Amino acid sequence: MIPFDYQRAAAPADAVAAVAGRPGAAFLGGGTNLVDHMKLGVAGPDLVVDVSELPLNHVLETDTGALRIGATVRNSDLAAHPLVRRRYPALCRALLSGASGQLRNAATTAGNLLQRTRCPYFQDTSTPCNKREPGTGCSAIGGHTREQAILGASAHCIAVHPSDMAVAMLALDASVGVLGPYGERTLPLDALHRLPGDAPEQDTVLRHGELITDVELPARRFAARSTYRKVRDRASYAFALVSVAAALDLDDGVVRDARVALGGVAHAPWRATRAEEVLRGAVASEGTFRQAADAELTAARPYGGNAYKVPMVRNTLVAVLRGLTAERPDRPYPGWHGPGLEEESG
Amino acid sequence: MNVRITLRVDGEERSTTVDSRTTLLDALREHLSVTSPKKGCDHGQCGACTVLIDGRRMLSCLKLLVGCDGSDVVTANGLGAASGKSEAVRDPAGELGGLHAVQRAFLDHDGFQCGYCTPGQICSAVGMFEEAAAGQPSHVTTDLADERIVLDDAELRERMSGNLCRCGAYVNILAALRAAQPRSPAGRAPSELPEDGA
Numbered sequence: 001m002i003p004f005d006y007q008r009a010a011a012p013a014d015a016v017a018a019v020a021g022r023p024g025a026a027f028l029g030g031g032t033n034l035v036d037h038m039k040l041g042v043a044g045p046d047l048v049v050d051v052s053e054l055p056l057n058h059v060l061e062t063d064t065g066a067l068r069i070g071a072t073v074r075n076s077d078l079a080a081h082p083l084v085r086r087r088y089p090a091l092c093r094a095l096l097s098g099a100s101g102q103l104r105n106a107a108t109t110a111g112n113l114l115q116r117t118r119c120p121y122f123q124d125t126s127t128p129c130n131k132r133e134p135g136t137g138c139s140a141i142g143g144h145t146r147e148q149a150i151l152g153a154s155a156h157c158i159a160v161h162p163s164d165m166a167v168a169m170l171a172l173d174a175s176v177g178v179l180g181p182y183g184e185r186t187l188p189l190d191a192l193h194r195l196p197g198d199a200p201e202q203d204t205v206l207r208h209g210e211l212i213t214d215v216e217l218p219a220r221r222f223a224a225r226s227t228y229r230k231v232r233d234r235a236s237y238a239f240a241l242v243s244v245a246a247a248l249d250l251d252d253g254v255v256r257d258a259r260v261a262l263g264g265v266a267h268a269p270w271r272a273t274r275a276e277e278v279l280r281g282a283v284a285s286e287g288t289f290r291q292a293a294d295a296e297l298t299a300a301r302p303y304g305g306n307a308y309k310v311p312m313v314r315n316t317l318v319a320v321l322r323g324l325t326a327e328r329p330d331r332p333y334p335g336w337h338g339p340g341l342e343e344e345s346g
Numbered sequence: 347m348n349v350r351i352t353l354r355v356d357g358e359e360r361s362t363t364v365d366s367r368t369t370l371l372d373a374l375r376e377h378l379s380v381t382s383p384k385k386g387c388d389h390g391q392c393g394a395c396t397v398l399i400d401g402r403r404m405l406s407c408l409k410l411l412v413g414c415d416g417s418d419v420v421t422a423n424g425l426g427a428a429s430g431k432s433e434a435v436r437d438p439a440g441e442l443g444g445l446h447a448v449q450r451a452f453l454d455h456d457g458f459q460c461g462y463c464t465p466g467q468i469c470s471a472v473g474m475f476e477e478a479a480a481g482q483p484s485h486v487t488t489d490l491a492d493e494r495i496v497l498d499d500a501e502l503r504e505r506m507s508g509n510l511c512r513c514g515a516y517v518n519i520l521a522a523l524r525a526a527q528p529r530s531p532a533g534r535a536p537s538e539l540p541e542d543g544a
Contacts, residue, residue: 005347006366006412028413035369035408036389048366050413080482085490096485100508101474102393105402106409236485236507 002044009049012056012179012213018049020181020209027051027211029072029111032103037116041125042132052108056213059083065219071110071212075165076101078109088217090226090245094168097230100237110212113166113176113192116203117159118239120144130156131200145305147241152266157200158303160264161193162239167263168228170271171245172217180210189215193268200267222247222257229320230263231312240264242312244320248284255279260292262313272296275317289321353417355380356424364411371395371406374421382423382465393509396466397421403473422465425449425472448472451526459513467509467519474505475528497527
């Protein structure tokens with residue numbers, strides 16, 4: 001690990017000033033990603049500004065009925081929050097499907113959004129990687145592609161964003177509050193993460209020194225009928241191969257409004273706007289759901305080893321939408337009663 | 347950059363001066379001679395280094411010591427009644443021969459083979475029981491709104507998935523967890539669950 005100075009920031013503005021004033025500085029939240037990257041040599045900040053104790057540990061309801069989530073709220077606390085459990089089941093399920101109990105106790109809201117890809121080439125400093133070292137090439141293209149992107153990739157990078165939480169927040173119309181050296185700004189979560197293009201080293205549109213202070217989830221009718229389903233190699237403690245967050249506002253069997261976001265398929269959490277267009281105004285039926293999935297996947301470009309993701313997204317999306325139209329939409333899919341339980345209780 | 351850090355470890359106030367790069371795990375093992383947290387992967391993937399920080403289970407390999415100034419850290423070594431001076435975790439009965447109830451259960455049910463992952467498993471289990479008692483849901487919780495958590499086998503497996511055991515002693519670890527879970531006054535703990543021949 002490269003030597004670094006350490007500061008604990010007392011106020012968001014102090015943290016921003018400290019990082020903005022030094023090109024090699026980095027914010028440290030829960031440390032579950034950055035500390036690992038410092039050990040691996042993927043990151044080497046010369047100043048670490050600890051923001052984990054900033055007074056941003058709040059989950060509040062605003063005047064407009066939105067939920068404002070502070071940047072330092074731990075993933076486990078957010079998942080356990082009564083308002084998240086009752087009003088935003090997709091977010092609750094997404095958080096609970098991520099990482100492990102120990103990691104969720106450390107990981108923060110902002111840190112989760114800003115975590116970096118788990119592409120093995122990105123994490124291995126002995127291999128070329130445009131994201132880690134711009135201009136060196138992409139080892140994944142023509143290499144091991146099983147976990148890589150099928151949507152929105154470029155000739156420079158085919159990595160995927162690893163977050164579960166961000167996918168659910170995207171489907172819930174989240175916006176992100178940012179404090180920078182020149183003041184505050186708010187941007188839709190949709191606009192935070194970038195596609196790789198020819199600059200895959202930039203995961204987000206944030207500039208050096210900009211600090212995420214909170215995430216806001218607006219009050220939307222579809223939020224209550226939302227869920228998140230994650231498909232992975234193990235039943236627990238693994239990153240998504242693909243994941244689907246979806247929310248439906250139904251009116252007598254017709255989709256009044258819909259949100260669909262996909263995880264594990266792109267450089268950014270992927271808002272499935274083409275699928276949403278098919279769903280909006282259509283009868284909530286199996287046929288509609290298939291059509292919606294197909295509409296989104298016309299743009300899919302698999303890279304050999306990840307071709308399975310195309311049918312996997314289609315099937316998962318259809319199953320999730322089917323589940324959301326069922327009587328108990330809070331279950332991740334029809335018949336869900338938790339693995340290992342023999343019958344439903346309560 | 348060298349930093350002087352003071353924290354409580356297993357109930358005792360400890361101070362040490364370390365380079366800012368030192369993790370909590372390395373500080374415990376190499377500077378403070380507390381060797382019960384184990385270094386497995388050192389990358390936050392195996393759970394062997396799990397300790398309780400201010401009462402919550404976390405991975406000490408991903409925690410920089412400089413961020414732990416003033417923290418209360420409890421390792422498996424500090425869980426039992428014999429050394430139970432910690433504010434964060436105690437054996438309430440204090441009648442387990444110096445062992446925490448979870449430690450006793452791992453012995454009774456042979457919840458290990460080589461034992462390397464065991465201190466992490468035990469700290470994780472203690473933290474996990476606290477989380478369930480506080481009503482925190484998990485990935486397999488059916489009704490997210492229900493704050494009365496019943497720790498059946500599916501819940502225990504899911505909640506402990508961050509602790510790997512390369513010997514594969516999971517069957518007996520699960521038996522130990524079933525036996526160790528706190529029995530709530532409302533009788534929510536499924537003590538009636540069969541123990542699968544353990």
